[in-house]
Amino acid sequence: MMNTAEFIDCLENIGIRKFAGVPCSFLTHLINEALNRKIYEPFVNEGDAVAYAAGACLAGEKVAVIMQNSGLTNALSPLTSLNELFGLHVLLIIGNRGKDDEPQHKIMAEAVKPFLDTLGIPYFCAEEEGAIEKAKECLKSHCAALLVNTKDTFSPVLLQENDKNKELGKPARCDILSAVADCVGREVIVTTTGFTSREMFCIKDRPQNFYMVGSMGCLSSLAAGIAEGMPGNRVIAVDGDSACLMRLGALYTLTEKQPDNLCYIVLDNEANESTGGQVNSLGESRLFDVMSSMYPTKEVCSAEEMAKAIRIFQKEGKYTQLYVRTRKGTMKNLPRPDKALLYGQAKRFCKE
Numbered sequence: 001m002m003n004t005a006e007f008i009d010c011l012e013n014i015g016i017r018k019f020a021g022v023p024c025s026f027l028t029h030l031i032n033e034a035l036n037r038k039i040y041e042p043f044v045n046e047g048d049a050v051a052y053a054a055g056a057c058l059a060g061e062k063v064a065v066i067m068q069n070s071g072l073t074n075a076l077s078p079l080t081s082l083n084e085l086f087g088l089h090v091l092l093i094i095g096n097r098g099k100d101d102e103p104q105h106k107i108m109a110e111a112v113k114p115f116l117d118t119l120g121i122p123y124f125c126a127e128e129e130g131a132i133e134k135a136k137e138c139l140k141s142h143c144a145a146l147l148v149n150t151k152d153t154f155s156p157v158l159l160q161e162n163d164k165n166k167e168l169g170k171p172a173r174c175d176i177l178s179a180v181a182d183c184v185g186r187e188v189i190v191t192t193t194g195f196t197s198r199e200m201f202c203i204k205d206r207p208q209n210f211y212m213v214g215s216m217g218c219l220s221s222l223a224a225g226i227a228e229g230m231p232g233n234r235v236i237a238v239d240g241d242s243a244c245l246m247r248l249g250a251l252y253t254l255t256e257k258q259p260d261n262l263c264y265i266v267l268d269n270e271a272n273e274s275t276g277g278q279v280n281s282l283g284e285s286r287l288f289d290v291m292s293s294m295y296p297t298k299e300v301c302s303a304e305e306m307a308k309a310i311r312i313f314q315k316e317g318k319y320t321q322l323y324v325r326t327r328k329g330t331m332k333n334l335p336r337p338d339k340a341l342l343y344g345q346a347k348r349f350c351k352e
Contacts, residue, residue, distance in 0.1 A: 001125065004033045004154040011064060014136045016091060018056070020049040020245075021066030024095030028276035029154040031066060035278060038141070042280050044245035045217075050078040054088040064091040069112040070105065074246075079119060083143055091135055092145040093126070097329045102336070104193070104214025116145055123147055128278035159277060160280050170327035171302050173267055174199050178267070179303040180236060183310040184208075185328050187234040188226060190217045192243045194274035195330050196267065200335045213339055217246030219304070220254045220264060227259035234261050234314060241268035241287055242280045248290070255295040258319040261312065264320045266291065273328055297321040 007030065019034045020041040034040035043049040046067040046127045053063040067075065072094070081088060096112055097105035116123050121136045123145035124131040131146055138144040148154075173196065180189065181204035187211045191197040197211035210226075212219055223237035244251060244266050254264065271277045291297040300306045300322050313320040341348075 001152055001155055002190060004029045004157050006332040007126075007132075007154065007156070008033055008037070010132050011091075014062075014132065016064045018061070018063045019066055019093075019113065019316040020052050020063050021093075022046050022049065022071055023275035023278045024066070024068035024071075024097070025275045026095030026097065026148050026151045026153065027066055027093065028066070028151075028278075029157040030093070030148075031278050032157040032159040032276060034066075035254065036157065040278075042278065043094045043249070044242060044280055046074040046324060047076075047078050050075045050092075051082060053090040054078065054083050054086075057090060057132045059142040064089075066093045066095075068095045069097055070108045070216075072108075072112065072115055076119075079121070079143065084120070089141070089143045091139060091141045092121070092143060094123075094147050096147040098149065102213065102339075119143075121145055125149060127153055134146075138279045149261055153212045167327040170269075170325050173269070173326045174203065175303040176300075176306050176324055176326060177238065178203050180238065180310060183307055183314070184236065187236055187314075188230070188290060190223050190226065190235065192239045192274075193346065194240060194243075195334065196238055196240055198334055198336055199331055202331060202335060205337075205341075210345060210349050211342065213337070213342060216243050217250070219235050219243060220250045221247075223262060223264065224254050224257055224259060227262040228257070231250075231261060234263070234317075235259075236263045236265065236310070236313075238265045238267065239284060241266060241270060242272050244291075245280065245287065251291070252294055255321070258295070260318050262322040263313045263322065265306075265324065267324050267326045269326045269328050271328060273330070277328055285325075288325075291321060291323055295319075295321050300324045313329070325332050 001076050018039050023031055023165045047063045053065050056063040098109050121143050126146040126148045135144040164228050191200045191211055193213050193216045197213050219237055223235055227235040268285050268287050272280055300309055309322055
C-alpha cells in the first residue's frame with residue numbers, strides 16, 4: 001500500500017499541480033486527498049477531463065487525468081485527435097478494474113493494455129518503484145499512464161465534508177425506489193449503474209427489471225429503445241445525476257422522442273456515491289433546471305409524492321420526467337446482484 005499524500009507530493013514534484021477526472025473506486029483515496037487539498041476538478045465525462053488537461057497544457061500547466069479503465073472509451077477521441085495530435089501530453093491515472101471484478105468490468109480488464117498499446121501510450125503500474133519518474137520521461141513525447149491495479153493501492157483518506165446540513169429533509173434513495181417498486185404491475189423497470197441497481201435488486205427483483213450495472217450514461221437511450229420496441233408496455237427508468245450528466249445529449253434526444261410509455265426519473269445526490277461520495281460539480285446542482293429546459297419536469301420531494309407521480313403516469317400514458325433530490329447513504333449490508341443473474345438477465349427479461 002502506498003501513502004496517498006506522498007504519492008501526490010511526488011506528482012507535484014514533477015510539476016503536476018492539479019487533477020481532473022471521473023471517480024473510480026480504486027482511486028477513491030487519491031481523489032479524496034486531491035479534493036481535500038482543493039486541487040481536484042470534477043468532470044462528468046473522461047473525454048472532457050482529457051480536453052481540459054490539454055487546454056491546461058496549452059496554458060503551460062500540467063494536469064493529471066483520473067479515470068476508471070472503462071473511461072478510456074470516453075477519452076479516446078480527444079486523446080487521439082487533440083492531445084497526441086498536437087503534442088499536448090498528459091498523465092493518465094487509471095483505475096485498472098481487474099479480471100475478478102464485477103461483470104461490467106470483465107471485457108475492459110482484458111482490453112486496457114492492448115488499448116493503450118494501440119494508442120501508443122506507454123503505461124506503468126503505479127505500485128512499481130520509479131513509476132512516476134518513468135512516466136515523467138515519457139511525457140516528453142507521449143501521453144503516459146499509471147495503472148492502479150487494486151482497490152488497496154492507496155492508503156485510506158477520508159473526504160472532508162463541507163456541509164452536512166445539505167442532506168437534511170431529503171429522502172433516501174431506497175425509499176424512492178421502494179415507492180416505484182410498490183406501484184408497478186407489469187411495468188418494466190430499468191435502473192442505472194451503481195447503488196441504484198443494487199438497491200432495486202434488493203428491494204424487488206423481478207424478471208421485468210433490467211439492471212444496467214455498467215455503461216454509465218446510457219440509461220436514457222437504453223430505456224428509449226425498450227419503450228419504442230415495446231409500445232404495449234410502460235417503462236420506468238431510474239437514472240442518477242452523474243450518469244445523466246455524463247451523456248446529457250442523450251437526454252436531449254429522449255425529450256425530442258418523448259415515448260408516451262416512458263417515465264424517466266433522475267435521483268440527484270450531487271455525488272458519485274458508489275466510488276466514495278466525491279462531488280460531480282463545483283457547486284450546487286443545476287440539473288433540475290437543465291432537465292426542465294428540455295421538457296417539463298416535476299420535482300418530487302418524498303416517497304409519497306413519487307408514488308403519486310407514478311400513478312399519474314400509469315393513468316395518463318404520457319412521457320413523464322421526474323427529478324428527486326436525495327441524500328447520500330445506502331441500505332445497510334447492501335448485497336450485489338448474483339453474477340449469474342446479471343449475465344443471464346437479458347435472456348430472463350426477453351422471455352417476459
